[in-house]
Amino acid sequence: MYDALTGSPTTPKQDRLVKLLVFSIGSLHLALSVSTVKKVLNYSAVRGTGLSHFGITTIEDREITVIDLHRRLFKTPQAQVSGDKGYLILALNSDGEYFGIWVAVAPSLEDVPLSQLRILPESYRRSDTLSIASHVMALATKDSTLTVFLLDVDRLLD
Numbered sequence: 001m002y003d004a005l006t007g008s009p010t011t012p013k014q015d016r017l018v019k020l021l022v023f024s025i026g027s028l029h030l031a032l033s034v035s036t037v038k039k040v041l042n043y044s045a046v047r048g049t050g051l052s053h054f055g056i057t058t059i060e061d062r063e064i065t066v067i068d069l070h071r072r073l074f075k076t077p078q079a080q081v082s083g084d085k086g087y088l089i090l091a092l093n094s095d096g097e098y099f100g101i102w103v104a105v106a107p108s109l110e111d112v113p114l115s116q117l118r119i120l121p122e123s124y125r126r127s128d129t130l131s132i133a134s135h136v137m138a139l140a141t142k143d144s145t146l147t148v149f150l151l152d153v154d155r156l157l158d
Contacts, residue, residue, distance in 0.1 A: 015113040015114060015115045016113070016114045017111040017112065017113055017114070018033065018111070018112055018113075018114050018117070019033070019034035019035075019109060019110070019111055019112075020032065020033060020034060020109075020110050020111075020112050020148075020150065021033075021034055021037050021040070021089065021107045021108070021109060021110075022107060022108050022109075022110050022139065022148055023089065023101075023103045023105070023107035023108075024103070024104075024105060025069045025070050025073060025103065026070050026073065026074050028073065028130075028149065029139070029146045029147065029148040029149070030069070030133070030148065030149050030150075030151055031110070031148050031149070031150050031151065032089065032091055032101075032150075032151055032153065033150070033153075034109070036091045036092055036093070036153045037089060037090070037091050038090045038091060038092055038098070039090050040087050040088070040089050040090070040106070040107060041059065041087065041088045041090060042085065042087060042088070043085030043086045043087060043088060043102070044057040044058070044059060044066075044088050044100075045057060046066045046068075046102065048066075052071075053067060053068045053069070053071040053072035054066070054067060054068075055068065057088070057100060059088075059090065059098075059100075062098065064090065064098050064099060064100050065097070065098075065099045065100070065157060066088065066099070066100040066101070066102060067099060067100070067101050067102075067156055067157070068102060069101055069102075072129075072132075073129050073130070086102055086103055086104045086105070087102070087103050087104075087105075087106055087107070088100045088101070088102055088103075089101045089102075089103060089107060091153060092153070093153040093154050093156070093157065094153065094154050095154070097157065099153075099156060099157055101156075110139060112137060112139065116137045116138065116139075117135045117136075117137050117150065118135060118136050118137065119134065119135055120133055120134060120135060120136055120149075130149055131155060132151055132152055132155045132156050132158075133149035133150060133151055133152060134150055134151070134152040134155075135149070135150035136148070136149050136150070137150070
């Protein structure tokens with residue numbers, strides 16, 4: 001039997017770990033499976049009309065769609081701190097299309113027990129701005145416990 005999230009064989013007797021790239025957008029903590037992330041780059045200039053949460057940038061002679069998740073989720077563009085350009089997470093969806101997500105603070109790499117991931121109900125996904133998330137988890141840090149939503153890379157470009 002294979003795990004749909006990691007593509008790895010399942011092992012029922014042990015709590016396997018899944019590697020996630022965790023980052024913040026506004027007040028939300030979000031994550032991508034490391035298997036979908038290709039690299040994290042220093043900020044790249046993003047061009048666009050400014051009318052939607054999508055923009056475009058050039059990386060390695062390729063045009064990449066960039067998603068302003070702050071604008072998509074909160075209806076306002078993410079403010080950039082003067083002098084701090086942030087990072088671009090370059091990822092790939094299951095259709096083979098590259099996309100980028102701009103984040104202000106460097107994301108962290110976390111090993112999360114698979115048993116902590118909970119599937120979000122379809123009714124919640126249909127009715128909330130977080131329709132782009134597939135799972136939720138509680139992630140313990142040294143200061144607190146964060147609620148982290150795992151993004152569905154196939155819904156981000158919709």
